[in-house]
Amino acid sequence: MNSATNVFFMGKGGVGKSTSSALFSVFLAQKGFQVLIVSLDPAHNQSDIFEQSLSDKPIQIAPNLSAIEIDQEFWIKQYLKDVHNQINRTYSYLTAFNLEKYFSVIKYSPGLEEYALILAFEKIKKNFSRCDYLIFDMPPTALGLKFFSLPSLSLIWIEHLLALRKEIIKKRDLITNIKLIKKEIERDKVLNKINELRNQYQDLKDTFEDRKQTQINLVLNPDKLSYAESIRIVTALQEININLYRTISNKMKVDSSFEDINEAFAGIPMINFPYSETPLIGIHNLQEFIKTNGDHLEKQLSISSPSPI
Secondary structure, eight states: OOOSEEEEEEESTTSOHHHHHHHHHHHHHHTTOOEEEEEOSTTOTHHHHHTSOOOSSOEEEETTEEEEEOOHHHHHHHHHHHHHHHHHHHTGGGGGGTOGGGGGGGGGOTTHHHHHHHHHHHHHHHHTTTSSEEEEEOOOHHHHHHHHHHHHHHHHHHHHHHHHHHHHHHHHHHHSOGGGHHHHHHHOHHHHHHHHHHHHHHHHHHHHHOTTTEEEEEEEOSSHHHHHHHHHHHHHHHHTTOOOSEEEEEEEOTTOOOHHHHHHTTTSOEEEEEOOSSOOOSHHHHHHHHHHHHHHHHHHHOOOOOOOO
């Protein structure tokens, strides 16, 4: 069972979600938590922020803090490979009709990016379950919302597929031997795979909806365009029964207005990351920012240090 808390950072392009997720990771690591920050954004700004060449293998950035960069193309290929292998196992008889050559069309299917990211997320969640926190720097809004919507949408289709497959089995058995209905259902490869997928996506849906397992932070700036997209993100998440954990108002200056933010996101916990005159590039600058604003962040985040083992 995954013991790590999954923390996602979403927001409009340019609001600073990569920087915010990096700061949050450093802050948690300094408090003694074991933290892994994962870049799911194809832009991979974490490599620039930490001034480290990141890969799919964890690289230690600072005490208690490591980082990983997800190669989206690799996971798309992995997903296609898994689909191809499953089709071969389930429909092995198709090779007799030379239909395998048509499997290549799968690589042009819509939605591969979100399936690939889900596959990567599940792998990270499994392999690094001993961390206290898994921090995910998310891709742009459209892909990020598709990522969170995928389990719910897939379950809708899967329920229809289950009903259809059971009806097919029922009709087939009426022709052969009606006494074999129960046995046939138990050993039907297609039905077994559909049930397996239903369990997988139900687990994901439950994970995303459980605030003890998943925290979604929405990063925004004090400007109207940022507000507008942020409101659309909140609405889209609520439609799939996912609520924000907190909002992060980034790059806030002394004269920045809080009124619009407070009104638009009333009831959602909010923290403020002050504007930094120094570019937040490199672990030293990130640590200095936290040192300067430590009391401010400590009060707003209210995160206790981990208990000693």
